[in-house]
Amino acid sequence: MMALRLIFLGPPGVGKGTQAVRLAALHRIPHVSTGDILRTEVAAGSDLGKKARQFMDQGGLVPDDLVVAIVARRLALPDCEAGYLLDGFPRTLGQAKALEATLAQRKENISRVLYFSAPDDVLIRRLSGRRACPKCHANYHVETLPPKQAGTCDRCGSALIQRKDDLPGTVRQRLDVYKKQTEELVRHYAAEKLLSEIDSTGTVDLVGAAVERALAP
Ligand code: AMP
Secondary structure, three states: OOOEEEEEEOOOOOOHHHHHHHHHHHHOOOEEEHHHHHHHHHHHOOHHHHHHHHHHHOOOOOOHHHHHHHHHHHHOOHHHOOEEEEEOOOOOHHHHHHHHHHHHHOOOOOOEEEEEEOOHHHHHHHHHHEEEOOOOOOEEEOOOEOOOOOOEOOOOOOEOEOOHHHOHHHHHHHHHHHHHHHHHHHHHHHHOOOEEEEEOOOOHHHHHHHHHHHHOO
16 A cells, blocks of 8 residues: 655644544544654643743744644654654745655655645634643533533543643734645645645534545545
8 A cells, every 4th residue: 555644734722633644543643743753842841841832832833843843753763664643844935845855865756645624713723712721632622522521532541631732812912823834834734736725614524524524546
């Protein structure tokens, strides 16, 4: 079977993390989320975490060289040989070019880029209700995807948290950063004929069905 190498693009709050977890499990490929990797480093207090933290807390982007190095290391692990799903990377054209150089060295190419989109008011509602498990990274929403027991992770029983960068002041900043830096990636991958846009306004199941249609041979 051909290796499936996917990129998930889209603004914060669009639900790409939720779809990424589903699809990665379905195709048995690793879900590589730079946001999750960075939050783990911050929690561990590593050198990398210390460098990344200031940018993350303010809703800005971590510098390209740090993120590119993280991804190159992750993709070199054996579980990525059969494919992978990149979630939240690349975020800038510079990162996309660095990824292309890494892939060229490995004689690999990207199978498809899925671009998840939804209007700003939907994104803001989703971000402010979002809760996350700090341990296993499962995502919830107080209205649309509540855990069985309020405040507790269904999967591992840890206490759920609201991400610092999901607080109202930071949400607006993250959407602005996204618009400035990430939208040029949409044009880049459209020009490469790799892009499929997924309307992400609907329920998790509806969006999931649209993802499967976009990837059908
Ligand atoms: P996310 O969970 O994808 O929303 O990422 C949370 C935060 O981690 C972002 O607001 C950035 O500060 C940082 N981050 C994640 N991925 C990247 C990336 N590819 N480039 C730069 N910063 C990133």
